[in-house]
Amino acid sequence: MDYSAVTSTYEPEVIVDTDTLSREDWLTYRRLGIGGSDVAAIMGISPFATIRDLYYDKVGIQPLIEEDEESNWVAKEVGHRLEDLVAEIFSKKTGLTVFPVRKMFRHPLYPFMVADVDFFIIFPDGSYGILECKTCNYNAKSKWDNDGIPINYEYQVRHYLAVMNMKKAYIACLYGNNENEFVIRSIERDMMEEEDIIAQEEYFWKEYVEKRVEPPYTGKPDLILASIRRYSGYADKSIPEIIISGLESKDLEKYLELSEEKSLLEKRKKEIEVQQRALSVPFVERLGAGCKAVLEDGINRYKITYNPTIRRTVGKDAMKKLELQHPDIFEEYTKETESRTFRIRKEAA
Template sequence: MSETSLNMNYEPEVIVDTDTLSREDWLSYRKLGIGGSDVAAIMGISPFATIRDLYNDKLGIEPLIEEEESNWVAKEVGHRLEDLVAEIFAKKTGLTVFPVRKMFRHPLYPFMLADVDFFIIFPDGSYGILECKTCNYNARTKWEDGGIPDNYILQVRHYLSVMNMDKAYIACLYGNNENEFVIRPIERDMMEEEEIIAQEEYFWKEYVEKQAEPPYNGKHDLILASIRKYGGYADKELPEIEIGVQHSVDLEKYLTLSEEKSQLEKRKKEIEAMQRELSVPFVEQLGASCKAVLSDGISRYRITYNPTRRTQVGKDAMEKLKIQHPDIFEEYTKTTESRTFRVKKEAA
């Protein structure tokens, strides 16, 4: 595919009106193709999912271990504040913004879907896209110096392609007033778009349509979480697995890193012990107080000694609860599993 081969004479197709869709039906429609928020997983830069997770989602493969969604509040806040973000954008730019509650499809690449937040009318009568985001205050640094998180750039470029539009804006609210707000333009880039289409097409045709699992890519923590989620709970009764000798180099490297880590942890403990020793006279002077100050005419040192309190059920009490009130125990406790990877070198 070359840049000149992209047919620019098309209009997006409407798959369904999303205004009255239930969430379950909306999720079902999303399985018919690739949405804007899916692109980063295909490219291996998603902060939320791997390409294998995306593949499993499109094929309706359920994880063997169900985990609670840890960021559901952030997602819900983002969804509920979309209208406010659009309103602030319209006020700051003077541009007309409006929603179209429909799911669109690229007519030339039908695996490309778009569920756009808002559209913009520019003064010359042309249309563009507005993507609305929110983030917590600490994450605002990702937007500094004109920056945009890479996964959002891919999302918007996907939308521009589906809708055959030339310009978009991403607006992000990171605080509780209109000054804690960033606006970033994105112009259509045909070379970038070609690459996105090629990667999406390969994913859809070679993996989804052929029902062939893609190799993992992306962040290692996400990969490990995905393997655990779809691999199921550990079974100690399973026989030992023989791994190919070609992987011994990686295990040697792992052991070398383990030794380096051990040395660093040893030094860390030594430093912490020295710090505790130095803190003794100050802790003694503080007594029940939680803060102190020292000024030597050049510098001012503020000392805090704050408590951390938590209420928990002890192991013995938990055992009593399990025996005496099994119904309450079952209702309020949850069994989770974690696994530790270790390597031990032995003589052959």
């Protein structure tokens, strides 16, 4: 059965049948080219990775500090397991037939472009389209407001349309636990946008990946700092003081200015908090052990809450005792993490 559009001037090539691939083998094939979820990093707008992270992945450079898989494995697994459910809800709501094709495809004209599509759609006129299935929590629903689509997902789907040579795609997202908490967005193929995406991908692949040249960091500073840490490794205090050249001291001066500004704001914040606590005293006194109250002044009605926050902590002495008396338990249930703080002290030359 031909799953490409019947009016194609080109048809995508099949790289491999993914149905029986292990995750490791699947990742190996993904490194042969740029996938849909890679495009946002190339464009510098990925919420998950920088362009440098993507480069390292494609050329096979492993991070020195591995990602903590235990911290996010549930979210990843939920998204994977619910793909079929999202497709089923989409089909029910639209009346369109959807089906999976467990193959990895490649663009015949731009072989660095690969696609591993969630589901395909059969339209009433016999043509085919793409269905990309997503899940998110309720707090992330706002990203879809006003008929919007998160830009990283839009780039992903436009990449798939280019590889598959199809004209239309849908993105479906489940953000709750019933079929009404569901978003459907359509994307029509835009050849001008596609041309720009392909140009950016081609430049990344040919100028960086093929030439083994590291791309400059772009994207969110937090992502960049996390990436530098992963690939630089843990702190080593035995390394001698490094003389830095080629960077401008004016950036350090600006950093110091911002530090002073931040200190003033934090001081003002503490002053405000003291005033707020003073104003709350008579109300807390009246509440006693109570957790909620109401005050009415004839114009407004104020609902007051004074709820407890319970935390269980283990003191340093108890931790030391546990380490000494039960080292096996201590090793099993504790985890050492490292964070680093960037500070500047200005001195006369």
